[in-house]
Amino acid sequence: MRSEDGGSGRQRSFIEEARRAQIVEAAKEAVAELGYARASLARIAERAGISKSVISYHFDGKSELLEQVARQYLDAAGTAVEARLAEAGGPVARIRAWVDAQLEYFTADRVGFLAMAEIVTNHRGEDGSRPFDGMDEEEIEILTGLLMEGQRAGEIRDLDPRAVAVVIQQTMSGLLIGWAHDGGSLDVATQVPVVVDFIEHAIVKEKT
Incomplete structure (x- = not known):
């Protein structure tokens, strides 16, 4: 991956950053x-209205470019979810916020979600490794921690957090898969609160 200064000892210019953003957007759509x-x-170059050599100037190849597409999308999703968690109150509210924020972010940009899912599933590093393999495990660990926090606070019933x-x-x-595969026609806006409500009723400790 090229360094932030492009290997020239200087920071990228505004024009260079704009060009990189244009290429990433074209790659996402492609x-x-x-x-x-x-x-x-x-095909990415054609969509962006540039030559392949322009892409090669900014990225070391398809592997780096598509990994950047996925990481940029996932980083933005993480930021959005963290912001919602910071605003939430107790443990149950934080779990609700976590689920709601994830579904809301992913379904707000179908093109971005489809591109991310394709890359995460198929991308391999130069050494054959799968750099996104641990993504689901990280999400499970976060949610497990939230459930354990709720148990300690007496809000979550006795269950196996993991x-x-x-x-x-x-x-x-x-x-999300059903929504993506049906062309986006599924009305996720009506499904999200149902899912969130179902999860909350399944985990919340009954008041005695």
């Missing part, structure tokens, strides 16, 4: 429409 394998640099975190993650993934 992957969402064509799939990971068919989104070649030539097992329930996996179920919640799979429930959310199922909704």
